[in-house]
Amino acid sequence: MREKSSILGEIAASNQSFGRFAFRPARIKRTVEENSRVKSFYLESKGMEPPRPGQFFMIWLPGFEEVPMSVSDAGAGYVRISVSNEGPTTAEFHRLDGGELIFLRGPFGNGFSLSGRSFLLVGGGYGAAPLIYAAKSITGAGGRCTFLVGARNKEELLFVGEARGLGIRTTVATEDGSEGYRGLVTDLLKTELKKRSYQAVLTCGPEMMMYEVVRQAVKLRIRVQASLERFMKCGFGICGSCVLDPLGLRVCSDGPVFDGALLLKTDFGKRKRGASGAQVRLC
Known part of the structure; x- marks a missing residue:
């Protein structure tokens, strides 16, 4: 298996060329068990474009699928994604804890229009x-x-x-x-x-x-x-x-x-x- 430092170096290099279309590493700051099926992950968002409500990230764990995940919260220094355990990839996400790295692209898509009162x-x-x-x-x-x-x-x-x-x-x-x-x-x-x-x-x-x-x-x-x-x-x-x-x-x-x-x-x-x-x- 390739060294993690080698993978991170390649991702950093491609990120300079392709911006939000390239993978970037994101460290899990903490996790929260929301219910029996859903777990939230608070990710460090340093250097990320702030997502709008309704936008999503493509998120990848090496060895598993890349999957789209919407943002359930964001603030100073963090983005939160909430993952439902629906299959092999999301089950692997549920095994992760604080301090570990995942890889993401984005944010992508059009979010909600929040004009109005x-x-x-x-x-x-x-x-x-x-x-x-x-x-x-x-x-x-x-x-x-x-x-x-x-x-x-x-x-x-x-x-x-x-x-x-x-x-x-x-x-x-x-x-x-x-x-x-x-x-x-x-x-x-x-x-x-x-x-x-x-x-x-x-x-x-x-x-x-x-x-x-x-x-x-x-x-x-x-x-x-x-x-x-x-x-x-x-x-x-x-x-x-x-x-x-x-x-x-x-x-x-x-x-x-x-x-x-x-x-x-x-x-x-x-x-x-x-x-x-x-x-x-x-x-």
Whole structure:
């Protein structure tokens, strides 16, 4: 196996030539177990371009896949990513601890547009990660937001305490009723939109959940933005593995955040592409 110092030297050299498109090492400052499936990593961000809420990094562990990961927080000297244990690569991430190095490229993509004063945020599962970062930015700028958070059960809820600590009105839905409303977060959305008015809706989570959020908001003529997850190989628009048909929109470079009305003109909520590039129908 090659010496780590040799790998770091090559990465530093390429980084000078290609900037955010090249790998750079990032040391893990500390980790936090968010729930039984999600672990957050606070990375040193010295020399990094500050990410905007909704942007993502391509992150790599030698010997494993390179995967896209959204930013769940950022501040002076750190960037936080929150990783759900979904397969071999993310399982390896969960074995890491403070002081270790990972490699990343970015930040990439278009983030949320946060113009306005009142926002409704709707998150499902680990889709709450980019939304809590957006919520922090909104409240920091003096805006108002409500956070609707859904999960299968109490143990899988994410960032509820953090949102409430920011003074954000937060309502929870769990499918098994172990905390908050028993049912889907989209049921809470219907009630919320009847009770209060918002300038914009932001959403991230399972695609069928987001499809319903977008559909409801567009019907009421409320500006809505959705942050999509797709299979990505390059991260900056070359490979086409993340394309939205039939418009040819690339999630990595044209997104991952899209206007909801535009998404309804694509196969969003209907189909996506798998690792081979073949289309997969969403249930």
